[in-house]
Amino acid sequence: xxxxxxxxxxxxxxxxxxxxxxxxxxxxxxxxxxxxxxxxxxxxxxxxxxxxxxxxxxxxxxxxxxxxxxxxxxxxxxxxxxxxxxxxxxxxxxxxxxxxxxxxxxxxxxxxxxxxxxxxxxxxxxxxxxxxxxxxxxxxxxxxxxxxxxxxxxxxxxxxxxxxxxxxxxxxxxxxxxxxxxxxxxxxxxxxxxxxxxxxxxxxxxxxxxxxxxxxxxxxxxxxxxxxxxxxxxxxxxxxxxxxxxxxxxxxxxxxxxxxxxxxxxxxxxxxxxxxxxxxxxxxxxxxxxxxxxxxxxxxxxxxxxxxxxxxxxxxxxxxxxxxxxxxxxxxxxxxxxxxxxxxxxxxxxxxxxxxxxxxxxxxxxxxxxxxxxxxxxxxxxxxxxxxxxxxxxxx
Numbered sequence: 001x002x003x004x005x006x007x008x009x010x011x012x013x014x015x016x017x018x019x020x021x022x023x024x025x026x027x028x029x030x031x032x033x034x035x036x037x038x039x040x041x042x043x044x045x046x047x048x049x050x051x052x053x054x055x056x057x058x059x060x061x062x063x064x065x066x067x068x069x070x071x072x073x074x075x076x077x078x079x080x081x082x083x084x085x086x087x088x089x090x091x092x093x094x095x096x097x098x099x100x101x102x103x104x105x106x107x108x109x110x111x112x113x114x115x116x117x118x119x120x121x122x123x124x125x126x127x128x129x130x131x132x133x134x135x136x137x138x139x140x141x142x143x144x145x146x147x148x149x150x151x152x153x154x155x156x157x158x159x160x161x162x163x164x165x166x167x168x169x170x171x172x173x174x175x176x177x178x179x180x181x182x183x184x185x186x187x188x189x190x191x192x193x194x195x196x197x198x199x200x201x202x203x204x205x206x207x208x209x210x211x212x213x214x215x216x217x218x219x220x221x222x223x224x225x226x227x228x229x230x231x232x233x234x235x236x237x238x239x240x241x242x243x244x245x246x247x248x249x250x251x252x253x254x255x256x257x258x259x260x261x262x263x264x265x266x267x268x269x270x271x272x273x274x275x276x277x278x279x280x281x282x283x284x285x286x287x288x289x290x291x292x293x294x295x296x297x298x299x300x301x302x303x304x305x306x307x308x309x310x311x312x313x314x315x316x317x318x319x320x321x322x323x324x325x326x327x328x329x330x331x332x333x334x335x336x337x338x339x340x341x342x343x344x345x346x347x348x349x350x351x352x353x354x355x356x357x358x359x360x361x362x363x364x365x366x367x368x369x370x371x372x373x374x375x376x377x378x379x380x381x382x383x384x385x386x387x388x389x390x391x392x393x394x395x396x
Contacts, residue, residue, distance in 0.1 A: 025076035032091035033237035049162025056170035058106035069231020098125035105149030107142025150181035171201030172208015195219035298344035330384035343368030
């Protein structure tokens with residue numbers, strides 16, 4: 001009985017409204033933002049494969065639109081604003097491979113006396129084809145059977161593959177609850193389905209915004225917005241970007257393929273990333289002078305002069321460089337003993353370099369670190385040998 005009353009009311013409404021004069025409005029030229037650069041740069045990739053529009057073509061959409069953002073002559077009705085929104089979406093969509101479709105809901109002559117009409121069957125998207133589909137939305141009449149439109153959209157999506165975006169444009173004034181229909185649609189398509197709504201209403205229709213937002217909440221993917229929020233080129237670009245694209249996480253550079261200071265040690269292993277070119281480095285990428293001292297001694301043997309002379313050359317090739325000559329030891333012995341030993345050895349190397357005029361306008365300082373900064377394990381002889389070193393550290 002309830003369904004009969006709804007149909008009777010819809011027929012009466014349609015007969016009263018007919019396809020009465022609904023003059024076309026001419027909108028100001030819209031300058032869409034070009035989103036193709038986002039895709040070609042690799043910053044964003046396509047996330048939506050199917051774009052299905054469900055447009056409210058009921059009698060309430062024949063009312064004048066009183067919001068802002070869509071200046072036109074004469075004053076546009078809400079249906080005209082819906083169409084302008086679709087035209088702006090069409091202008092803003094980047095070059096993507098999509099399937100698109102347009103369906104309207106209402107009743108009466110504007111919908112061939114049905115509650116819903118397939119204005120454009122699912123077809124490969126192109127701006128011209130989608131524009132032709134928009135042009136078939138010619139008038140508004142009848143009640144607002146949004147639920148019928150959603151139910152028929154389920155059939156439209158029967159052959160869809162990939163991710164789906166359903167866009168519902170309406171003032172939210174509905175005859176019957178659309179929630180069960182959107183739940184059934186979500187149950188059928190699951191995580192592949194996102195629902196987006198655009199509220200194209202006036203202040204008196206504000207409750208309709210909550211109706212539309214409820215649908216996106218149930219879908220669990222997508223969101224609701226308003227005609228006003230997406231009226232600017234920037235607002236529309238952000239909307240289209242959100243519907244059709246997703247950001248790509250910045251690619252993390254592979255440190256094993258990088259060697260910032262060109263010392264032959266990749267960044268993963270390099271513990272000293274600012275070694276001057278030409279400096280001799282250990283397996284950890286730190287600039288060292290391979291000088292071996294006798295036990296408890298700090299004097300430099302002549303056999304190590306060529307190694308130190310190489311350090312002099314590197315220093316002089318880098319004018320203004322500030323270098324700390326660091327003495328390090330293994331953990332063998334007491335802390336006090338190793339500290340004093342590291343200081344003596346660092347000073348011996350620093351004095352040798354200074355005596356060879358290794359300044360080049362920079363500074364040389366000596367400091368002992370004892371056993372406090374190992375670069376390898378002290379559990380093996382090889383590790384302890386690596387830790388007993390004189391290291392040249394470039395100061396920032």
